[in-house]
Amino acid sequence: MIDRLIRKIQEKNNPTVVGLDPRLSFIPQWIKDENFEKYGKTPKAVAEAFLQFNKEIIDHIHDLVPAVKPQIAMYEQYGAEGVEAYIKTIEYGKKKGLVIIGDIKRGDIASTAEAYSKGHIGRVDIEGEEFEIFKEDSITINPYLGYDSIEPFLEDCRDYDKGLFVLVKTSNPNSGQIQNLSIEGKCIYEIMGDLVSQWGEGLKGSSGYSRIGAVVGATHPEEAAKLREIMPHTYFLVPGYGAQGGNAEDLKACFNRDGLGAIINSSRGIIGAHRMVENKERFKEKEFAMAAREAALAMKVDLQKVIG
Ligand SMILES: O=c1ccn([C@@H]2O[C@H](COP(=O)(O)O)[C@@H](O)[C@H]2O)c(=O)[nH]1
Numbered sequence: 001m002i003d004r005l006i007r008k009i010q011e012k013n014n015p016t017v018v019g020l021d022p023r024l025s026f027i028p029q030w031i032k033d034e035n036f037e038k039y040g041k042t043p044k045a046v047a048e049a050f051l052q053f054n055k056e057i058i059d060h061i062h063d064l065v066p067a068v069k070p071q072i073a074m075y076e077q078y079g080a081e082g083v084e085a086y087i088k089t090i091e092y093g094k095k096k097g098l099v100i101i102g103d104i105k106r107g108d109i110a111s112t113a114e115a116y117s118k119g120h121i122g123r124v125d126i127e128g129e130e131f132e133i134f135k136e137d138s139i140t141i142n143p144y145l146g147y148d149s150i151e152p153f154l155e156d157c158r159d160y161d162k163g164l165f166v167l168v169k170t171s172n173p174n175s176g177q178i179q180n181l182s183i184e185g186k187c188i189y190e191i192m193g194d195l196v197s198q199w200g201e202g203l204k205g206s207s208g209y210s211r212i213g214a215v216v217g218a219t220h221p222e223e224a225a226k227l228r229e230i231m232p233h234t235y236f237l238v239p240g241y242g243a244q245g246g247n248a249e250d251l252k253a254c255f256n257r258d259g260l261g262a263i264i265n266s267s268r269g270i271i272g273a274h275r276m277v278e279n280k281e282r283f284k285e286k287e288f289a290m291a292a293r294e295a296a297l298a299m300k301v302d303l304q305k306v307i308g
Pocket residue numbers: 019021071103169170171172215216217239240241242243244265266267268269
């Protein structure tokens with residue numbers, strides 16, 4: 001998976017992942033009206049509207065970016081129909097050649113982690129018949145239960161050539177409350193960086209990067225620089241650019257000298273571009289996906305400043 005992601009990044013000359021975090025307030029009125037008319041003001045209508053919205057965004061960005069990152073929470077809140085829209089979004093993105101990073105942030109004891117892993121990146125077995133359920137290429141996981149909670153995911157990564165991005169230093173303002181606590185001279189995020197690096201050691205692709213990546217927030221460039229040193233063979237998934245205030249300068253530390261090593265996420269900054277004050281006059285509601293394309297292009301140009 002990691003080699004395929006890198007190949008796509010190089011093909012598109014763009015280390016961007018577009019976050020598919022739809023919210024009702026982002027959905028143009030005509031899409032909402034169409035679906036409310038068919039299904040009433042119900043979770044089914046919202047799920048269908050999300051899918052329609054995502055498909056149009058994907059149609060407008062798939063030639064520009066290597067990957068999309070659907071955020072499962074946005075879909076799950078609408079129950080079974082929301083989850084169905086999440087799965088159908090993944091299927092559509094794959095059909096368009098995109099790498100799918102499912103932002104699911106799972107973490108539990110081993111026996112439960114095994115079920116999460118089988119459902120998302122492995123296979124479920126029904127009396128001898130195997131099924132692939134969610135079909136992401138890679139997922140995010142929360143490592144703070146320790147190695148036994150990670151092991152089932154590592155096995156499926158090995159068996160099915162999938163990937164993980166493990167939370168190491170998150171982008172939120174209070175991430176330091178726990179992640180920057182120091183133990184015997186090392187911060188928790190550094191200790192976690194070491195562990196993730198070790199867990200990924202046996203799972204390197206031909207690129208030399210491991211299938212086991214790390215989530216490192218764009219909003220904490222000093223910590224990112226330390227982690228880059230600790231984890232030279234680990235790919236970073238970097239949220240926090242754009243809507244959370246991270247900028248191109250902050251991202252420098254996330255990349256290796258080879259210009260690889262990081263894929264930068266923007267969700268609201270791209271899929272919500274049509275709602276930005278400066279764009280409201282320039283794009284009609286019908287043109288929301290064109291606004292997203294323009295934002296993705298601007299991000300690509302911005303990132304070139306960092307990786308050259
Ligand atoms: O540390 C983290 C880990 C995950 N996220 C997720 O990334 C996107 C960010 O969305 P923006 O609209 O670009 O801010 C969202 O899905 C978060 O849950 C993160 O922000 N920070």
